[in-house]
Amino acid sequence: MTATISGPVTPVVPDTVTDTVAGTLVCTAVEDVTHDVRSFVLRPAVPTVYRFEPGQHLTVTVPVDGAQLSRCYTIASSPRRPEELTITVKRVPGGPVSGWLHDRLRVGDAVAVDGPLGVFSTAHHPASRYLFLSAGSGITPLMSMLRTIHADREDVDVVFVHHARTPADIVFRDELRAIEADHPGVRVVVVCETDAADEPWTGPRGRVSLAQLHDAAPDLAGREVFTCGPAPYMAAVRDLLAEAGAAPERCHEESFVLAGPPPVVVGPSGAAGAVGSAGAVGAVGAAAGPAYDVELRRSGRSFRCDTDTPLLAAAAAAGITLPSSCQEGVCGTCKTQLLAGRVDMDHQGGIRPREVAQGQVLLCCSTPTEDVVLDA
Template sequence: MSSCLNGSAEPARERLTAPGAWNAEADDVLVCRAVRQETHDVRTFVFGARTPQRFDYRPGQFLTFAFEIGGETIHRCYTISSAPTRPDVVSITVKRVEGGPVSNWLHDTMRPGKEVRALGPMGEFSCFDHPAKKYLFLSGGSGVTPMMSMSRTFHDLAEPRDVAFVHSARTPADIVFRTELELMAARDPGFRFIPICERDAPAERWHGFSGRISLPMLALAVPDFREREVFVCGPAPYMAGVRKMMADAGFDMARHHEESFNFEELSGAEQAAAEQAGEALDAQPTPAEVKTFRVEFSKTRRFVDCPENVTVLDAARKAGMRLPSSCTKGLCGTCKSKLVSGTVDMKHAGGIRQREIDAGMALLCCSKPTSDLVVDR
């Protein structure tokens, strides 16, 4: 026996005989176990529970993290890139984005042993919710992560599924999980990996599909794509292009599923969201009998008038305020904020714990004021 164990039980064995599933309501702390370099600007962060526990989730779901950065709590959602078939740890895979407050903090400071808080798993973007014999996974950039979780799951279970995985990247050097995906394709005749690159990498000339995904390219790579259940994830322009491409091809869009979290692109996303919020509010005249409340954002010292039938987030966006958010359904927790004073009517979908509500927290995307408010933002 190794002397470093001092006669104690093997730690790995203890973790593999975990008594139950990790429950964020009981203990929301995760410990970083490993950091793995995937590409020059993408890393995978592996987390485990503080005590031996296992993770129960559907491939494609996400976790909402509460990161303490610069004295501020920032909530971000990251899709799980690991597979539930390997339940003792859970992983997220993050691309470093220039100016991105969270991605840069993770790359620069997250190390084995460091603790973070998380909520979840959550989300309805999963192959388990849409069983099929044939799948088409379409991803762009960091959108590879949920597809990787699904692919790893089917591979581990040796499921007789026909999966075509088409991934778009800038260069060969930017293909995340390239070696593993190529190995899975070599071992499993039912799994095909089709990467598309916009251009060559400095150290590698690309000989595969080049440019951006198009209908002729897809028809050549996956001729039977109309017969498949389709999952799409990537940047907003990528998903919009794929959505139009599939609709133009006459695809049954009831079998088209998509998800995206563009947290590091808040400027453009917030501008579009502000326009949408304004249009929605302008299209819904406020009757005279509807009360309007005053919402104060204490940190920015901004004031917003918010009708009782409008969410605080929509009112703030219409006023031009930049507030982090993503799902707008009370699911992801990104817009979670402290109510210094006042009350709201909040109808959430699981993105906040009861103890947080009891402590005065609220999700602004699904909270309508029932009094004047002061929000710690």
Template sequence: MKRDGDTFELAGSRLTRPGFWSALPERWTSDAEETLVCCQVRQETHDVKSFFFTSPQGRAFVFEPGQFITLELEIDGETVNRCYTISSAPTRPHTISITVKRVPGGKVSNWLHDNLQAGVTVRVLGPAGEFTCARHPARKYLFLSAGSGITPLMSMSRTHHELNEDRDIVFVHSARTPDDIIFARELDLIATNQGNFRTSFVCERVGARTNWAGITGFLTLPLLKLIVPDFMEREIFTCGPAPYMKAVRDLLDEAGFDRGHYHEESFSFETLAESAAQVLQDAAHDAAPTATGDGAQTATRFAVSFAKSRRDIECGSDQHVLDAARQAGVRLPASCTQGMCGTCKVKLVSGQVEMKHNGGIRQREIDQGMVLLCCSKPLSDLVIDK
């Protein structure tokens, strides 16, 4: 074999080394490059697919395992934003992946399964999020997941595996049937390669696999004690549907587990919508004028004008603009209500706000006067281009 820089000759053929082998790539950010290209779609189970993306400019993805990205999609003429946790590991920086379960009636999941294929471009925000073992180093971990909630914990597991960190990890995953276990073969491979990595699968029912020899039923405290006798000593990360995570919290509370070592994540927009309704009720109560000892009110009221819809409302200085708008009957697009997804992003024509977001807006957009109404409190009268 003859080598000449990045070009070499092998068996009579002249080949060129891929660019990412010859130089350290620039770091990808959604500010510098808004669009990614889908490079592969992988069928994981009958209703779950993984979508892999690359940077058109060859940039590398830098993130913490467990973080998420936000897709900005055009579906039926409407811009829809959805957060998806990253299932790939940062140790493979040239691609990034999400793993999506098809939800009956789900607008975004069905669109992704039916339309997103290799070569299609999508707008992406992020990465962002605080649900990561990288920020909570521990000697022993317990990963608890259900359904597609496996994705951030898979990213963490892949990362430890590829860094050859044989950390003491027990991964307990709950699924409807054995055939619904996502990443089953890869988790078995990791367990084979790492002596301190153990898996346990809990399936509601056997399904079509009548030879299933694993656990059937639901995760309970006695079962958890059987699978992980020392779970009280572990840092616990949990992700899955809201009922599953509530059940996990309840059984851990029953056991007296220290919640300071418990972390959870969920991007169920139905759940977030319910949470938003409760937040709205709380905000209505909290926004009621309160008086100090001398009778002065503590909250300042500001005028908020929506230029296009010609609606005028008032918003307290201690209240998010989205909450005030909803209380006044102004309909505005919103999904997560936590500054993550970017759905409520608007142009601020005039005025100032205090905004504390969680990755749902780019710095370039902030510089251009865009704000997220769900996490912005007024500092003056506002005019909004909506």
């Protein structure tokens, strides 16, 4: 879909049914899940039904020390409860946003949210047999998928293997067991590294291993696999799945360092098409391709950017600070209207297809192919 754009696009006012959250939501409930994990139920001020896919995330922005900081949090709730969006947040030691949410967000408070975003979802990879692998708070997108499968009474086979440090760190512990007991196709395996202070662990122990995965799902090479957790965990799982002969195209990760789809060539009218292969994203100052002029229309500033450097990185090298967070094409914080010119954009689900069609781009993962003008 294409459209001719002569200036900024007028935002569409959401109806009572929408697939877009771009504004504030009100916290209507807070629940302690573990000693350092808390769920926040968010609803719009005006009753609204949201369309989203299980496993998608929201970008949450909060004020910390005079600055607006953004982080991505999975919608842990199921799309079958479309009137609310629940995020489940682990307090990260020293984490400014998770700390703010735990310490400051209370029932009745409003919080700035954008989304839903992302393509890590069973909606994109339907199958009759799944293997869900998670560690720590990485369980949240997989829990959204499991809750949806359970709510729909889907006739599928799900093996869910979750790794936690101790029994006290098992997120959604009771609900996992309840779903397993109620859904004949679901099997849950929880693995802990060690005992909790007040509870010895009698189940499987240790870090993720091929023997664990084979014990849980001997047919894992024939399953659609979804993995989410800390980077070292996902790296270990990636190697184990390869060793087990799982097809790479059937193994899906939620990560800020995934290789994305082929870059999308975007022009100001939103004309888009895939290019053959992703270009390497180089560091500013490294050997690079041709450079082009980049004009920021509203601020009146400009800089040069080569074809191997993301626009956001080139702006930073020129001393220009633009809104950003993940810098990996996930959160959507650096979304900007392209007024003229063309870019290659290689994103990870942080922008919607219709936004691309409207000529918007993510600066963190877009490189110029000619002189460009941005509404910034």
